Amino acid sequence: EDQVTQSPEALRLQEGESSSLNCSYTVSGLRGLFWYRQDPGKGPEFLFTLYSAGEEKEKERLKATLTKKESFLHITAPKPEDSATYLCAVGEPGGGNKLTFGTGTQLKVEL
Amino acid sequence: DTAVSQTPKYLVTQMGNDKSIKCEQNLGHDTMYWYKQDSKKFLKIMFSYNNKELIINETVPNRFSPKSPDKAHLNLHINSLELGDSAVYFCASTQQAGDRGRESGYTFGSGTRLTVV
Numbered sequence: 001e002d003q004v005t006q007s008p009e010a011l012r013l014q015e016g017e018s019s020s021l022n023c024s025y026t027v028s029g030l031r032g033l034f035w036y037r038q039d040p041g042k043g044p045e046f047l048f049t050l051y052s053a054g055e056e057k058e059k060e061r062l063k064a065t066l067t068k069k070e071s072f073l074h075i076t077a078p079k080p081e082d083s084a085t086y087l088c089a090v091g092e093p094g095g096g097n098k099l100t101f102g103t104g105t106q107l108k109v110e111l
Numbered sequence: 112d113t114a115v116s117q118t119p120k121y122l123v124t125q126m127g128n129d130k131s132i133k134c135e136q137n138l139g140h141d142t143m144y145w146y147k148q149d150s151k152k153f154l155k156i157m158f159s160y161n162n163k164e165l166i167i168n169e170t171v172p173n174r175f176s177p178k179s180p181d182k183a184h185l186n187l188h189i190n191s192l193e194l195g196d197s198a199v200y201f202c203a204s205t206q207q208a209g210d211r212g213r214e215s216g217y218t219f220g221s222g223t224r225l226t227v228v
Contacts, residue, residue: 097159
């Protein structure tokens with residue numbers, strides 16, 4: 001069975017203090033590695049999809065990278081508005097676009 | 112201009128009752144989903160429909176029955192509610208079930224917080 005493990009569970013940063021979130025995965029066949037952001041009381045919001053090792057994508061202060069076993073979400077010079085739970089998910093072969101999610105990293109950025 | 116809308120947002124009910132959650136998407140997507148998020152924020156797929164046809168049915172009790180009257184709507188009916196059903200239920204949609212549909216990821220609704228007392 002596919003597994004996704006995210007670390008750390010929680011991370012507290014000062015504004016401007018860069019860091020990385022980790023997503024390790026074990027899958028029979030990868031059909032995409034997805035990153036989502038979830039704010040309290042809201043549904044997850046799509047950030048990135050990565051398909052192959054070595055691929056990178058960026059959006060504002062966020063950069064996602066992918067290897068054969070893990071993905072990193074790098075946050076450069078974070079601001080308080082980046083505080084949220086970041087979820088990683090893997091897509092599985094076969095029909096239906098099923099995603100298996102990790103339990104997320106809760107990020108808090110303080111002034 | 113809500114893309115994926117769920118109703119109700121909050122639902123408090125007693126054990127043994129039957130309840131429904133409704134979901135509608137105005138994105139023109141072909142595939143819709145129900146996910147359950149537990150108290151530890153873990154999201155797990157329950158069902159998926161592609162153009163009104165059930166394509167994913169995870170190990171979910173028979174008390175849960177999805178219904179898709181058309182490709183823009185996916186409802187979830189729950190019979191004989193139990194304490195363990197308390198969670199946040201998310202509806203989501205994507206363009207299609209093939210590879211190309213994955214690029215934009217899911218679009219999620221804002222969730223229905225179900226509390227069974």
